[in-house]
Amino acid sequence: MVLALLGTGLFxxxxxxxxxxxxxxxxxxxxxxxxxxxxANGTNRVAVLFQSVVGTxxxxxxxxxxxxxxxxxxxxxxxxxxIGALIAVEMDVLLLEKVIAGLMVVMLLLVVIKPGAWVAxxxxxxxxxxxxxxxxxxxxxxxxGGFIQMGVGFFLLAGLVLGCGYNxxxxxxxxxxxxxxxxxxxxxxxxYYQQIDWLAGLxxxxxxxxxxxxxxxxxxxxxxxxxxxxxxxxxxxxxxxxFGVF
Numbered sequence: 001m002v003l004a005l006l007g008t009g010l011f012x013x014x015x016x017x018x019x020x021x022x023x024x025x026x027x028x029x030x031x032x033x034x035x036x037x038x039x040a041n042g043t044n045r046v047a048v049l050f051q052s053v054v055g056t057x058x059x060x061x062x063x064x065x066x067x068x069x070x071x072x073x074x075x076x077x078x079x080x081x082x083i084g085a086l087i088a089v090e091m092d093v094l095l096l097e098k099v100i101a102g103l104m105v106v107m108l109l110l111v112v113i114k115p116g117a118w119v120a121x122x123x124x125x126x127x128x129x130x131x132x133x134x135x136x137x138x139x140x141x142x143x144x145g146g147f148i149q150m151g152v153g154f155f156l157l158a159g160l161v162l163g164c165g166y167n168x169x170x171x172x173x174x175x176x177x178x179x180x181x182x183x184x185x186x187x188x189x190x191x192y193y194q195q196i197d198w199l200a201g202l203x204x205x206x207x208x209x210x211x212x213x214x215x216x217x218x219x220x221x222x223x224x225x226x227x228x229x230x231x232x233x234x235x236x237x238x239x240x241x242x243f244g245v246f
Contacts, residue, residue, distance in 0.1 A: 026208075030204075043196050055216055064220060084142065103155075107158055168231075
């Protein structure tokens with residue numbers, strides 16, 4: 001069990017940091033080990049928290065992330081995540097998985113059809129001042145992230161690249177920072193409702209943290225073009241899994 005949690009955490013942390021969808025590995029494992037779906041959903045946040053701390057610190061150390069200027073979109077996502085988490089502790093997520101699958105197909109098409117938007121971004125607006133529409137967009141992304149962590153990285157990347165003009169390397173750094181902010185608060189809600197298995201969560205967190213550290217260095221060295229390849233592969237895996245192919 002320990003080896004499974006560590007190994008899965010390693011891959012999940014790497015995928016979450018370079019693209020998104022790593023929780024598609026960790027959530028099924030936690031449920032396979034006997035945790036109810038709601039407890040698995042809460043327990044997974046422990047690993048995401050550790051992974052986000054490592055990822056944010058490393059991106060900042062590499063001077064890809066500026067905590068001051070890149071904090072603008074954290075607040076609306078954070079507020080939304082609290083609402084989403086409050087819904088999650090009372091609701092079943094099986095129906096939502098089918099909706100996620102359809103959205104992932106749309107996002108995969110966006111990545112494949114418009115690669116220039118991911119690789120180059122929009123020149124001159126790498127750190128734009130957020131608009132009201134962007135605040136609203138990230139609020140709803142936060143609601144989704146609070147409800148179920150799985151796949152939120154994809155939505156954040158789409159919002160940051162296509163909606164805000166970031167290149168993919170920068171977008172990954174800001175994405176990790178936003179996830180850190182919303183996880184700090186939502187994990188408190190799952191704790192209050194006693195939907196966290198701390199032993200499993202902390203073991204998984206060790207793997208996630210190491211995977212995040214590797215993922216940050218891969219992102220910076222590989223650049224946006226290589227991260228896009230990982231993103232496409234991760235999207236395909238998530239879509240096939242959600243449609244029950246494996």
